[in-house]
Amino acid sequence: MLFAVLATTCLLAHAADTAHTKTVAIASANAAATEAGLETLRKGGNAVDAAIAVATSLSVVQPEASGLGGGFLALIHNAATGKDTFIDAREMAPQAVSTADYVNKDGSPNRDTSLNGPLAAGIPGSPAGLAYMAKKYGKLPLKVSLAPAIRLADEGFHPTRSLAASIKHRADVLGRYPASSAKFMPGGNPAVSTDLFRDPDQAQTLKTIAEKGAPGFYTGIVAEEMVRAVKAAGGTWTMADLASYRAHERTPITVDYAGYKVITAPPPSSGGVAVAEILNILRGIDLKNMDQVHRIHYLVEAMRRAFRDHNEYLGDPDFVSMPMDMLLSPFYADGLRQSILPERATSSSWLPAAHAPEPGMHTTHFSIIDKDGNMVSMTCTVNTTLGSAFVAGKSGVLLNNEMDDFALVAGKPNAFGLIGGSANAPVGGKRMLSSMTPSFVIGKDRLAVIGSPGGSTIITQVLEGILAFIDGKNAGEITAQKRIHHQYLPDRIDVESGSLPADVLGKLKAMGYEINDRESWGNMNVVVWDKSTNVKSAASDPRSHDGLGKVESIH
Template identity: 65%
Template sequence: MKLALRWQALLIGFLLGTSGAFAADNPIPSNHAVQLAQRPGHAGIASANALATEAGFEVLAKGGNAFDAAVAVASTLSIVEPESSGIGGGFMATMHIAASNRDVFVDAREMAPAAVDAKDYLNPDGTPNRDTSLKGPLSAGIPGEPAGLVWIAKHYGKLPLSASLAPAIRTARDGFKPDSRLLGSIQEEQKNLMRWPASAAKYLPDGKVPAAGDIWRDPDQAHTLELLAQYGDSGFYSGETAQKLVDAVNSAGGHWTLKDLASYRAKERTPIVVDYRGYKIITAPPPSSGGVAIAQILNILSGFDLSQMDKAHRVHLEIEAMRRAFRDHNDYLGDPDFVKMPLDMLLSPYYADGLRQSILPDKATPSSMLAPSSGQDPGMHTTHFSIIDADGNMVAITSTVNYVLGSTFVAQGTGVLLNDEMDDFALVPNKPNVYGLLGSKANAPEPGKRMLSSMSPSIVIGPDRTAVIGSPGGSTIITQVLEGILAFVDGGDAHQVAAHKRFHHQFMPDVVMVEPGVFDAATTDALTRMGYTFKDREPWGFMNVVIWDRRSNKLDAASDPRRADGLGKVQ
């Protein structure tokens, strides 16, 4: 306890003179701006499904840019990868507009309906009710992806929205062969899908899981996308689709209104920018927690020369930086439209100095010395794709319905599988969600509020190379993207970055979750003697990376080799 108090006093001393030393909208230095005036002359796309990657290239071939391709990829993933994302969910996008050398962030995160009541997510004994927060209509926030796709197409695309949605509509109408991940997800959630007639009809035709090689069509979602293509926002958030969504949700016990849908807006926010050893990282601001945590970790690590360290001591410092960032994540972060957050403090290099001083050189810091709490093992359901086009426009989008197949609830007549993002709120303060993340009142549910997310779509600009990077993975998104950034800084190409073995610490539980084989025996032994406990886990994300080597003016795209279904392609 005395040691913890000494650390707190040290941090206060470092913070007294701090007044916004870090700005979230720092401009790109002039040397980077000059280098980014180049254009690659060809394009790269990496996504979790080959059909989605090809949809992006199809739209580029029609004269579209990276932003039109992003609409095509995201909407096609809604058809072919519904276990991870879709128009019933939301996304976050970090984008670079080449013509103006400008970076923007699009927040299409879901939001709570006006009638949200935390009591709906509690058991009689006051513990979290995981069924109502993860399954069925009560678990669903108002979807943000349709509005986000319309926003990107309208403000940054070159083609009509109908052209960018055409590949997804065609795939839904003509059919496709589901991959093994989707078939496995349906098998895993079969009992829950059977609870909802429209879900069973869509995912369990003839009452059983589709067989490998079957052609699967989704005419209801095709029609919903056609209305979106024809009418934009109003094709989803009002009219026929909106009425069907509200009717379906409320008839099954939810509490949506037409006003909830009509009031949803995608929002542009200022991305977080952090400098790390000559690299500029452009990443996600709140309501993502990812960018704040990544920036905080990199600020802490910037005081060490990791390249000169043995593996064990480098990992030790990375874990301790993760531990401290997740501690602050749990206490401070939420929807910026509802919560005043001390971002100047959290992102300040002076604050990082204080946190750095609290790390012991050869010993793990028990999380209990920072604050007591508990957590669970993080999950892995979300998707990410990365795009760089011939003109140098860049898009990093992480999209989600939260857990596997979201809420498992399909709204009758729409084909829309709804998310279960309500579980990402701190429904019970300081009690873990399904990913083991804790939260305070800053992330408590309120009408119209957006739940905190770990999504961390990022762009990394170095002296000679640029990367577009992101991954799914629940709370491990943050550390996966962090480790991918560090692998890129160390010189890795797209395939090496995507394949880089991973580890994760999120403050609580106080264990290091590791991918099998990430450490050799000597490193594991050294870290164990420092006081770390390890837990193997699978799977480890589905990272998709595009790298532009500006020296050779060549692109390199890679999809995570841990899964066989993705496609990173350059043409």
């Protein structure tokens, strides 16, 4: 069971820049996290400092989707230098990883060990990535940027309905582990929205990081407690695994489309490569002047081909040689475009084979533009709802279950239905492939900071958001628009319930498409800056009741 919450539209505040005021814009999945970012900006921080405040606050108030025990991918734009850079804080496999731990006796994937408990957890990247960003690109010390999260954890907050539902859903697994039960089910009952939820153990870990930086998490008493708890519950982490973790700075992927520059995530994200490949295919197609049926047809066929390549080629760039020149080449895209039949669906089985349950909705994304034009697009994750459901002892850190994002059993789908081969096979120290796709879209007079959670659907959500922005839609329209998704396997179009007229569905079926009607998915957060009017706008996905997109004047 997955939780994609339908609710009322989030509060939006719009304010125009003038000669006397400058505005900042933040859109995140939780109102308290957005306010934490704004608080940090008011204290003189920049977009990076605000991102650190938002990310750590989400670790406290939205643990079902992200946290210190997970990882993130982030794009940063430095307004003063014009430089764009990518921070890779993806989790990595412990050195003692063994595929035997994730396979049943009959050779099938063991979903319990890959999704639940300490064997499911990769070495977290978030604390290292946040400390790296603060030191190299921030203006404030960590003790200032982490202060809102520490206050939330110490003083407490009321769980959102989404968090309460996630705890209830994972109660059986949480109940296996004393620290998990103590954190999420005090008194033996799942926390509910009326409870005042305090997290003193995570507060202490945050204070240690604020004082000591990344070493406060990866060495010393916090690391010792996490390793002790993991090993006691059957995991394989060592102190050396934690001490060896480093965040990496990488070069973003850039692709031009329809007069806009799209800046997006490189591997170990698969998302940026897929988005670039899809846009290169669509570059030779006049989508704007097509009827709805054929627009969907060409979008889906481009998605199908990009996801096939995703499954075949992509992995951790520190371990795998990938044909990036080919995948990002417009000439390669020309050939893929020529293989699309204008009036008929391509069966995925007709394409060369690639080494593919419903896509998950957890992970979180936020978008920030500060008063000076610095930008951050950041997607954070613990993988599926509440990650591994394993809290590492008195550290208070809820661990991820990102090991399932490896191709643990070749040719078998992971929790998101994605199939991988040797490029994404688990190796000690290797980072698992991700769908996270934080992106910027830059035009002559308008720009957008965009991203979303949603497992494998992240890629298509971001793609459709980019196209909507290029078509002139504003932040609220981008987050609210209905979505479609195709990922090569399973060979079907997922269609957001009620989004397409019956005649359009009928024509797509006549072309050979299988249609899967689904409830809403994703939780997109977008910031748009219209430089022609000097107005920033921020919007959070109306499908979620927890988010807040806000614009505020900062003097």
